[in-house]
Amino acid sequence: MPGDFEAIVKYLKEKVLYSDEVVGKEKEKKQVLNLLRRTVVDGESNSMLLIGPQGAETSKLVNSVLKELEGLKDYIIVELHGLLHTDDRLALKSITFQLNLDNAVDGKVFGSFAENLAFLLACLRTGGKESSKSVIFILQAFDLFCAHHNQTLLYNLFDISQSAQTPICVLGLTCRIDVIQLLEKRVKSRFSHRQMFLYAGSEETSDLDFALDRMAWYLELPPKCPVGITSKARDAWNLNVQELLKNKKFRAVTERMIGLELSEQILKNVLLKCLYSLTNTDQLLTVNQFEKELESLEKDEMVQVLQDLSALEICLIVAMQHHSDIYDNSPMNFEMVYTRYVKFAHKHSSMQNVQRPVVMKAFEHIEAIELIAMVNQQGSAKLQKEYQFFKLLVTPQQISEAIGKMQGLPTEIVQWWNSSLI
Numbered sequence: 001m002p003g004d005f006e007a008i009v010k011y012l013k014e015k016v017l018y019s020d021e022v023v024g025k026e027k028e029k030k031q032v033l034n035l036l037r038r039t040v041v042d043g044e045s046n047s048m049l050l051i052g053p054q055g056a057e058t059s060k061l062v063n064s065v066l067k068e069l070e071g072l073k074d075y076i077i078v079e080l081h082g083l084l085h086t087d088d089r090l091a092l093k094s095i096t097f098q099l100n101l102d103n104a105v106d107g108k109v110f111g112s113f114a115e116n117l118a119f120l121l122a123c124l125r126t127g128g129k130e131s132s133k134s135v136i137f138i139l140q141a142f143d144l145f146c147a148h149h150n151q152t153l154l155y156n157l158f159d160i161s162q163s164a165q166t167p168i169c170v171l172g173l174t175c176r177i178d179v180i181q182l183l184e185k186r187v188k189s190r191f192s193h194r195q196m197f198l199y200a201g202s203e204e205t206s207d208l209d210f211a212l213d214r215m216a217w218y219l220e221l222p223p224k225c226p227v228g229i230t231s232k233a234r235d236a237w238n239l240n241v242q243e244l245l246k247n248k249k250f251r252a253v254t255e256r257m258i259g260l261e262l263s264e265q266i267l268k269n270v271l272l273k274c275l276y277s278l279t280n281t282d283q284l285l286t287v288n289q290f291e292k293e294l295e296s297l298e299k300d301e302m303v304q305v306l307q308d309l310s311a312l313e314i315c316l317i318v319a320m321q322h323h324s325d326i327y328d329n330s331p332m333n334f335e336m337v338y339t340r341y342v343k344f345a346h347k348h349s350s351m352q353n354v355q356r357p358v359v360m361k362a363f364e365h366i367e368a369i370e371l372i373a374m375v376n377q378q379g380s381a382k383l384q385k386e387y388q389f390f391k392l393l394v395t396p397q398q399i400s401e402a403i404g405k406m407q408g409l410p411t412e413i414v415q416w417w418n419s420s421l422i
Contacts, residue, residue, distance in 0.1 A: 082144025
């Protein structure tokens with residue numbers, strides 16, 4: 001039924017797009033919530049680092065916690081990002097703006113960064129510790145703030161969080177597991193050394209089960225049907241989803257997907273694309289749709305670059321790979337590659353005779369598109385171009401896949417790649 005189908009797809013798209021639920025991290029969420037609650041309600045200053053890889057949903061967890069804090073008590077959130085606030089001056093300007101204290105600072109001259117920051121926080125006081133307005137500082141890409149001159153911002157924030165001044169909580173979010181080693185000694189002494197490590201997926205279930213559970217949650221319709229969906233259409237849709245999730249081929253596709261990256265965002269992107277591919281004539285999700293999206297995820301851009309090369313440039317790449325195989329991945333220069341190419345060209349009279357300057361130009365183009373890179377050896381910069389050493393940056397699998405997909409490539413080159421080394 002067209003009406004039911006359109007309502008189902010619309011509902012599921014909105015569910016996938018706007019869901020902010022954090023799954024598998026209830027314990028960590030509770031710890032962060034308690035920490036911020038002590039700052040907001042009890043006026044206790046704290047600091048903490050949330051460390052996790054891309055896809056571990058650290059930002060989503062913090063946003064979920066802040067949503068639960070709403071309505072508890074009046075507090076201020078200050079968000080800084082290491083990619084945007086590249087020095088302490090920009091960071092301080094952003095802090096002033098987010099605290100709505102532009103007018104209070106206007107015209108004042110401060111002797112130091114610490115004095116300026118202390119004045120900003122003092123403006124928020126309305127009496128004692130209990131009546132001061134709490135401030136939550138969220139530092140995204142925390143490791144980039146460690147590169148600031150003398151780490152002045154971090155030192156002063158951590159210093160205030162250790163003292164009995166305005167209650168603040170400093171939350172740092174980063175992907176670097178060695179972030180503590182980046183802090184200066186004086187900054188380390190002010191930090192509470194509270195660290196929380198987050199991981200993609202769930203500790204309680206396997207990665208495959210976690211991914212399948214999340215897909216089921218996103219794709220299945222709830223018992224209480226949304227507006228415009230009949231119970232019959234809901235049951236038919238849910239039955240199709242359950243059969244899909246039990247399909248062995250679908251489970252294999254899902255395993256390949258999480259092998260690339262176990263990330264909620266990847267799952268959501270794939271689900272959205274599959275939902276958008278549905279039409280009035282093709283109203284049910286199939287394994288083939290997910291396979292198609294997986295192929296686009298697995299697509300190797302380097303293979304596409306290799307496919308766009310000319311026949312001469314492919315010959316040079318093959319010569320480089322043969323050299324690497326024979327000499328155990330040792331670096332090579334143009335003369336070595338050219339000698340190997342000439343040997344191949346002379347063996348096959350059908351190959352067009354290409355002059356040396358043209359081959360040199362092809363070699364330079366391969367370097368320009370970064371399929372090879374110069375090896376930093378002592379005195380190599382003083383050598384002529386022909387004698388500078390390079391290493392190959394593509395794998396044999398990528399070369400083999402590109403040659404297999406290239407149309408119109410001379411048979412001799414394909415045979416040279418597949419033959420024993422010469």
